[in-house]
Amino acid sequence: MEIAYWIVGALLALFYLYAGGKKVVQSQERLRPMMGWVDTVPMPLVRVIGVLEVLGAAGLVLPPLTGIAPWLAVAAAVGLALIQVGGIAVHLRRGEARLIGLNIALLVTLAVTAWLGTTWL
DSSP states (O other), X not given: OHHHHHHHHHHHHHHHHXXXXXXXXXXXXXXXXXXXXXXXXXXXXXXXXXXXXXXXXXXXXXXXXXXXXXXXXXXXXXXXXXXXXXXXXHHHHTTOGGGOHXXXXXXXXXXXXXXXXXXXX
């Protein structure tokens, strides 16, 4: 279980570090082609979501790696899952039901990560 957590957790951390980093540093115009929803959400909220994703990525890896409060990894997975629930809601509200596949895949993977974290942390 520990190896499975590290594989899934590290891949998720890389994904969220990249996605969150883009939301933090790129302009609305640069984000728009990949994330059309940035037009309907205030840019400060997009930045907050990006910061939360970067912090969540760190939370998936650093606590179990250091052994300091490893339960925070489970909290990070749950927090990132809540971000995905919000993403699904935004897409559905915008009539973009066909775009929620990635959100659902990430949500399921985060749920598995949280479960894996509870089995050995």
